[in-house]
Amino acid sequence: MGKLALAAKITHVPSMYLSELPGKHQGCRQAAIDGHKEIGARCRELGVDTIIVFDTHWLVNSAYHINCTEHFKGVYTSNELPHFIRDMTYEYDGNPQLGHLIADEACTLGVRAKAHEIPSLELEYGTLVPMRYMNSDRHFKVVSISAFCTVHDFADSRRLGEAIKTAIEKYDGTVAVLASGSLSHRFIDDQRAEQGMNSYTREFDHQMDERVVKLWAEGRFPEFCEMLPEYANYCFGEGNMHDTVMLLGLLGWDKYQGQVEFVTPLFASSGTGQVNAVFPLPAEA
Known part of the structure; x- marks a missing residue:
């Protein structure tokens, strides 16, 4: 029987890569990088063999898609922000077995999900x-799962999370799940981009994110799940926050009671709100 060992909501801001490079922004996202490294270290300590990423940079216009090819390798430049991420090399192994298990379980619940082993289907930078x-x-x-879902219902994303939980239980291994996306996601206007690298576009979004962080830290998920559709809408949640819906579907939705740990506290990036946050699993809550 498989095991879910860690669940988290994480940032993937491209300024993390920019933060590595010489120049005026070097070191600007070190706290976020350190948060990723801490989560990775915890996964190692817990014996995780596979990480599932809900990627809000993988835009899909029909069905839910699972990229689980045997091997990923390439050089990535962001066509959205090539001045942030350019010529980033990568190489990882996939997990076709788990990917197909997820698709099968999702289809059983009536979710239109498809697993793919297509070498030319590249990973997005949310992964x-x-x-x-x-x-x-x-x-x-x-395993990367599409979470920029343009025509999808929250109920289906929630069911997909439930299917992933069942698939993990049937998988012979240990898994971590990462919802890769922002909190509020209203990008700052272009003329203010440079001075807005570390600030919010709107104070409204900042205050809403602060409230959400407080609800998560206090384990108040009935309130959060009720407000989530409006929050995603009014604050321009990345990928409409389908990654967060999937994560909470996996964890039990409004029945989840964990008090979230913020490995990287709330920070602003190019107008958006970001965190690295670990969601304690029921045995730990």
Whole structure:
């Protein structure tokens, strides 16, 4: 019987890669990088063999998709922000067995999910950025799941999370799940981009994110789950926050009672709100 060992909501801001490079922004995201490394270290200590990433940079217009090919290798430049991420090399191993298990369980629940082993289906930076800091030695296998869902219902994303929990239980191994996406996600306007690297676009979003962080820290998920659709809408949640819906579907939705640990506290990046947050599992809560 498989085991879910760790669940987290994480940032993947491209300024983390920029933070590595010489220049005026060097070191600007060291706290976020350190948070990723800490989560990766915890996964190693827990015996995790595979990391599932809900990637809010993988945009899909029909069905839910699971990238679980045997091997990933390439050089990535962001077509969205090529001045942030350029020529980033990567190489990871996939987990076709687990990917197909997830798709099968999701279809059983009526969710239109498809697992793919297509070498030319590349990973997006919502997966590549955290794997850079957690998995540079290819210690973990990787399964990436589309979470920028443009025409999808929250109820289906929630059911997908439930299916993933069942698939993990049927899998012979130990798994971590990462919801890779922001809290609020209203990008700052272009003329203010440079001075807005470390600030919010709107104070409204900042105050909403502070409230959400407080609810999570106090384990108040009935309130959060009730407000989530409006929060995702009014605060422009990344990928409409389908990654968060999937994560909470996995954890029990509004029945989840864990008091979230913020490995990297709330910070602003180019107008958006970001965290690295570990969601304690029921045995630990």
